[in-house]
Amino acid sequence: MRIREHPILDFQKGPLVEFEHDGRKLEGHEGESIAAALHAAGVRVLRHSIRLNRPRGFFCAIGRCSSCLMTVDGVPNVMTCVTALKAGMRVETQTGKGTIPDVRFTEAPSDPDYPRDLGSVPLAIVGAGPAGLSAAVAAGRLGVECVVLDENPVPGGQLIKQTHMFFGSKEHHARVRGIDIGEILLKEIEDLPVSVMTGTTVLGLYPGKVLALLRNGRLHRLTADSVILATGASENMLAFPNGDLPGIYGAGAVQTLMNVDGVAPGKRVLMVGAGNIGLIVSYQLLQAGVEVAAVVEGLPEIGGYHVHAAKVRRAGVPVMTSHTLLHAVGTDRVEGAIISEIDGDWRPIEGTEIKLEVDTICLAVGLTPNCELASQLGCDEAYVAELGGRVAIHDTDLETTVPGVYVAGDASGIEEASTAMLEGRLAGLSAAAKLLTRPDADELTRLRIEVEEGLRALRAGPFGEHPRAGKQKMVELARSCGGDQ
Amino acid sequence: MSHRSDGILEPRQLLPLVPPAERKALGPFVIIECVESIPCNPCVEACPKGAIRIEGDMNGTPSVDFDICDGCGLCVSACPGLAIFVLDMSLDAGAATVSLPYEYLPLPTVGDTVVTLSREGEVLGEGTVERVLSAKALDRTPIVTLSVPADHAMDVRHFTAKDSTA
Numbered sequence: 001m002r003i004r005e006h007p008i009l010d011f012q013k014g015p016l017v018e019f020e021h022d023g024r025k026l027e028g029h030e031g032e033s034i035a036a037a038l039h040a041a042g043v044r045v046l047r048h049s050i051r052l053n054r055p056r057g058f059f060c061a062i063g064r065c066s067s068c069l070m071t072v073d074g075v076p077n078v079m080t081c082v083t084a085l086k087a088g089m090r091v092e093t094q095t096g097k098g099t100i101p102d103v104r105f106t107e108a109p110s111d112p113d114y115p116r117d118l119g120s121v122p123l124a125i126v127g128a129g130p131a132g133l134s135a136a137v138a139a140g141r142l143g144v145e146c147v148v149l150d151e152n153p154v155p156g157g158q159l160i161k162q163t164h165m166f167f168g169s170k171e172h173h174a175r176v177r178g179i180d181i182g183e184i185l186l187k188e189i190e191d192l193p194v195s196v197m198t199g200t201t202v203l204g205l206y207p208g209k210v211l212a213l214l215r216n217g218r219l220h221r222l223t224a225d226s227v228i229l230a231t232g233a234s235e236n237m238l239a240f241p242n243g244d245l246p247g248i249y250g251a252g253a254v255q256t257l258m259n260v261d262g263v264a265p266g267k268r269v270l271m272v273g274a275g276n277i278g279l280i281v282s283y284q285l286l287q288a289g290v291e292v293a294a295v296v297e298g299l300p301e302i303g304g305y306h307v308h309a310a311k312v313r314r315a316g317v318p319v320m321t322s323h324t325l326l327h328a329v330g331t332d333r334v335e336g337a338i339i340s341e342i343d344g345d346w347r348p349i350e351g352t353e354i355k356l357e358v359d360t361i362c363l364a365v366g367l368t369p370n371c372e373l374a375s376q377l378g379c380d381e382a383y384v385a386e387l388g389g390r391v392a393i394h395d396t397d398l399e400t401t402v403p404g405v406y407v408a409g410d411a412s413g414i415e416e417a418s419t420a421m422l423e424g425r426l427a428g429l430s431a432a433a434k435l436l437t438r439p440d441a442d443e444l445t446r447l448r449i450e451v452e453e454g455l456r457a458l459r460a461g462p463f464g465e466h467p468r469a470g471k472q473k474m475v476e477l478a479r480s481c482g483g484d485q
Numbered sequence: 486m487s488h489r490s491d492g493i494l495e496p497r498q499l500l501p502l503v504p505p506a507e508r509k510a511l512g513p514f515v516i517i518e519c520v521e522s523i524p525c526n527p528c529v530e531a532c533p534k535g536a537i538r539i540e541g542d543m544n545g546t547p548s549v550d551f552d553i554c555d556g557c558g559l560c561v562s563a564c565p566g567l568a569i570f571v572l573d574m575s576l577d578a579g580a581a582t583v584s585l586p587y588e589y590l591p592l593p594t595v596g597d598t599v600v601t602l603s604r605e606g607e608v609l610g611e612g613t614v615e616r617v618l619s620a621k622a623l624d625r626t627p628i629v630t631l632s633v634p635a636d637h638a639m640d641v642r643h644f645t646a647k648d649s650t651a
């Protein structure tokens with residue numbers, strides 16, 4: 001199940017170490033996620049649902065869905081998809097909700113390496129993905145000191161799994177692979193007053209721009225003058241019978257497993273969704289040596305670019321529009337999928353059912369912006385379908401209704417990574433304009449026009465229709481909230 | 486069916502992408518199978534001779550000046566859509582070559598016989614590997630040139646190793 005050779009990637013694996021799974025000795029690479037190590041060893045069932053005792057594997061692989069909770073070294077409810085494997089770990093399937101070990105909470109000894117209060121910083125950026133890193137570059141270049149916080153062990157967000165070349169034009173890193181864009185952005189911040197704190201979850205955002213951070217199991221406080229929320233998005237789920245079987249993954253999870261951990265998700269995959277993500281991930285599966293049985297799409301048309309569809313079509317993968325997944329087959333893992341044609345009202349057409357022999361089903365049915373922190377702080381929000389769900393209302397500076405708090409990237413509406421990078425820059429410029437005591441107005445205007453022209457061009461075509469409409473609604477919503485004067 | 490519903494370009498969409506017969510007879514040329522308005526333009530930058538143009542902003546579709554294009558293939562691996570191919574239909578004896586981007590392993594070696602595939606992934610016949618370019622400048626998008634029967638040149642867009650379909 002491990003991918004030995006890859007046309008684009010060169011997997012940097014930690015040393016092979018032994019660990020224990022339900023009393024059985026297994027091997028995995030140190031530093032990869034526990035879930036990936038188990039998957040590579042053929043273990044797909046990670047837990048059972050609490051009430052109906054149904055088997056569960058992981059779904060999101062980014063620490064959001066809780067489908068991968070296990071007991072690790074005696075600690076229950078550990079998210080194995082984001083916990084790094086260490087030699088000698090004891091990984092156990094937990095029963096029910098798990099039991100909290102009997103420990104006494106004592107006053108933590110004062111430790112100079114772990115100051116509880118991390119003090120204050122002019123600009124805190126939540127999320128080290130394309131938007132967050134770009135925001136740091138833009139603000140850092142203007143001399144604004146910033147801290148970028150990210151819960152993942154490495155920075156880069158979704159960029160670290162994007163093996164394909166990006167679109168856009170030269171200014172937007174077109175023809176550069178996503179994985180390399182992450183490296184470029186990190187290189188750019190090297191000489192800037194920017195620090196990146198990975199492995200750091202922002203648990204809360206409180207009035208006064210106080211951030212509660214969880215880092216190495218300890219709680220910290222950080223206060224910021226301005227905050228940019230570049231928290232990205234979460235994978236959408238689709239409801240269908242047997243939809244919880246192990247072997248059904250979100251597209252992002254498949255990318256993490258195969259492009260970060262170098263583990264093939266299965267032997268034969270059904271892809272659900274023919275938007276750009278579904279098409280790109282299908283192509284990446286083929287590159288990793290995994291068969292793709294078909295791409296099904298409920299709409300009568302392919303949602304993604306034709307050039308992406310053409311790559312998988314010529315490799316022999318059918319793209320079946322007006323088709324849907326009826327249900328998954330299997331008892332404790334996916335053994336097949338029943339698909340059928342649907343009519344204009346989304347009703348399955350009887351007699352068109354086909355059974356596909358697949359061991360994996362990948363869902364690429366859209367993303368929803370992550371806006372919990374903005375919600376918690378009390379930013380006004382609105383549901384905008386074109387932007388993918390609820391987002392914090394923001395003006396054309398990307399400032400929310402709480403002054404000094406900005407949103408950028410997928411968190412402000414689902415779009416491509418190229419637009420996320422430009423939005424990040426815009427948020428960085430907006431924050432800097434307010435934070436600097438003597439900003440160079442001409443320079444700021446020049447930079448801002450550059451970014452706005454880029455955004456306009458990236459959203460101009462027919463594929464930019466949704467974000468264009470969504471952002472237009474946002475301008476109106478922000479106005480009615482009294483912002484954007 | 487249209488390419489929006491099945492991912493396959495129709496003959497009427499392909500026609501404007503190729504040069505007239507007189508130009509085909511002169512030597513290799515590029516065919517850019519990119520017909521949608523998408524925000525992208527690295528192909529324009531990639532051509533050192535300025536043969537590729539996109540009108541307006543980057544959302545236009547690329548067009549090629551076949552008097553300038555000499556089929557050098559420098560644009561092939563620059564295209565994130567892997568939509569650019571170079572055809573040479575000026576060869577004698579009913580043969581042609583198709584150069585295509587190929588981001589898979591294993592890379593074939595010169596002289597290999599491979600199974601040629603159409604835009605739909607259907608088997609067309611066989612081809613012989615004439616050249617494999619995988620220089621660092623191509624950034625992990627190698628270009629493979631196949632020799633195929635001339636009447637397959639407009640259809641061969643992919644290939645697979647001979648034993649993999651057996």
Ligand code: SF4
Nearest residue numbers: 532554555557558560
């Ligand atoms: S094949 Fe060469 S000359 Fe022709 S368009 Fe491409 S880069 Fe330009």
Ligand code: SF4
Nearest residue numbers: 519525527528564566
């Ligand atoms: S680089 Fe490729 S995908 Fe982009 S516009 Fe040119 S031909 Fe189309």
